[in-house]
Amino acid sequence: MKKWMLALGAPLVLAAQPVSAQKDSAEDAQAMATLMEAFAAEPxxxxxxxxxxxxxxxxxxxxxxxxxxxxxxxxxxxxxxxxxxxxxxxxxxxxxxxxxxxxxxxxxxxxxxxxxxxxxxxxxxxxxxxxxxxxxxxxxxxxxxxxxxxxxxxxxxxxxxxxxxxxxxxxxxxxxxxxxxxxxxxxxxxxxxxxxxxxxTLPSMMEQFAAIGEQMKVAMADLPARKTFETLSASEKARLVALTGLSEEDLEIGMEVAAETAAEDGPF
Structure with a gap:
């Protein structure tokens, strides 16, 4: 009896939540499903x-x-x-x-x-x-x-x-x-x-991570830097706008933030 009562009650509880909460819940469920899939074992x-x-x-x-x-x-x-x-x-x-x-x-x-x-x-x-x-x-x-x-x-x-x-x-x-x-x-x-x-061992681990960071820079040195908003062509900007639904202004701001974050965070 409890099982079907819970099954009937679940939609009512969900309906009582704000739309944003339902969206967050759905996103959390999707993230959990993805995580479970990643750790799925063979029968x-x-x-x-x-x-x-x-x-x-x-x-x-x-x-x-x-x-x-x-x-x-x-x-x-x-x-x-x-x-x-x-x-x-x-x-x-x-x-x-x-x-x-x-x-x-x-x-x-x-x-x-x-x-x-x-x-x-x-x-x-x-x-x-x-x-x-x-x-x-x-x-x-x-x-x-x-x-x-x-x-x-x-x-x-x-x-x-x-x-x-x-x-x-x-x-x-x-x-x-x-x-x-x-x-x-x-x-x-x-x-x-x-x-x-x-x-x-944390101090030595941190030193090792710092060393990996430097090694990562060397490994990536021959790759061209990511494009900035200024270096995008007009057609590339138009395509990004079409793909994302952002305005050019919002795209520019977002790419500036991404570049600043990458500079602060380093290679990881």
């Missing part, structure tokens, strides 16, 4: 389907109920904790209070806090509750994701491992040590120490 073969029950048994020991929420809670307390503390120490967001960025007004951090205290004397408590709610909400999302993750892992294991390998894994995970390893494997992969070690 399991009969042989893989036959291995699936054993794979599910193995994965159930590796990702027992509550694992993902437990990891998220520990992540917030470990790796995310310092970030949350930094966010709290950074003070209020001026845009939320008066609609202007700090950089636009060029005022000190003390004045920002004073402005926030005038507009919202409870901004600190509000920020604290927002962070607590975020942790709780993400934990619930992770918990809701868990069955799908377990299903995906089971299929991946059925594809990746043979019957003999899955049997050996299940036998190992049935021992005291194996059961301990299995139940902690997902948690260990997301341990704050592991994540912290990964974060420590």
């Amino acid at each position: 399991l073969t009969p042989e893989e389907e036959a291995r699936l029950p054993l794979a599910e048994t193995v994965v159930a020991k590796m990702l027992p109920p509550g694992s993902m929420k437990k990891v998220m809670d520990s992540t917030f307390g470990g790796l995310m904790g310092p970030f949350m503390d930094m966010a709290a120490a950074a003070g209020p967001n001026l845009v939320d209070h008066i609609g202007y960025e700090e950089s636009e007004l060029e005022i000190s951090e003390e004045k920002v806090k004073e402005v926030a205290a005038i507009v919202d004397p409870n901004w600190q408590e509000r920020q604290k509750r927002e962070m607590a709610l975020m942790q709780s909400a993400i934990g619930e999302v992770m918990e809701a994701m868990e069955p799908a993750m377990r299903k995906g892992m089971s299929e991946a294991y059925a594809v990746t491992f043979t019957d003999a390998e899955l049997t050996d894994l299940n036998a190992f995970f049935s021992t005291e040590t194996g059961a301990s390893f299995a139940s902690k494997s997902y948690e260990l992969a997301n341990d704050p120490r592991v994540m912290g070690a990964a974060m420590s």
Whole structure:
């Protein structure tokens, strides 16, 4: 009964939304469909389907109920904790209070806090509750994701491992040590120490990205620059106007913005 009630109610809810909201919803749905298509996997073969029950048994020991929420809670307390503390120490967001960025007004951090205290004397408590709610909400999302993750892992294991390998894994995970390893494997992969070690590599990663940027410039050096509005021929402008529905003035402004953005962003 619930299913057909929801099916009947969905169009009514959609009809009650503003047209712009419906458009955004349709665009979001299309984007999600495209994303799902990009990650679509081949159907399991009969042989893989036959291995699936054993794979599910193995994965159930590796990702027992509550694992993902437990990891998220520990992540917030470990790796995310310092970030949350930094966010709290950074003070209020001026845009939320008066609609202007700090950089636009060029005022000190003390004045920002004073402005926030005038507009919202409870901004600190509000920020604290927002962070607590975020942790709780993400934990619930992770918990809701868990069955799908377990299903995906089971299929991946059925594809990746043979019957003999899955049997050996299940036998190992049935021992005291194996059961301990299995139940902690997902948690260990997301341990704050592991994540912290990964974060420590960020400076070298940024250096590598900077180097890639320079390499990209060299790789593109022999290519002519993109045309600007000024370098377009009259026929090219007319064709772009016809294709886009823009006026020449709007096209010129848009191309100027695109050129400025490209100059600021670099090769990526």
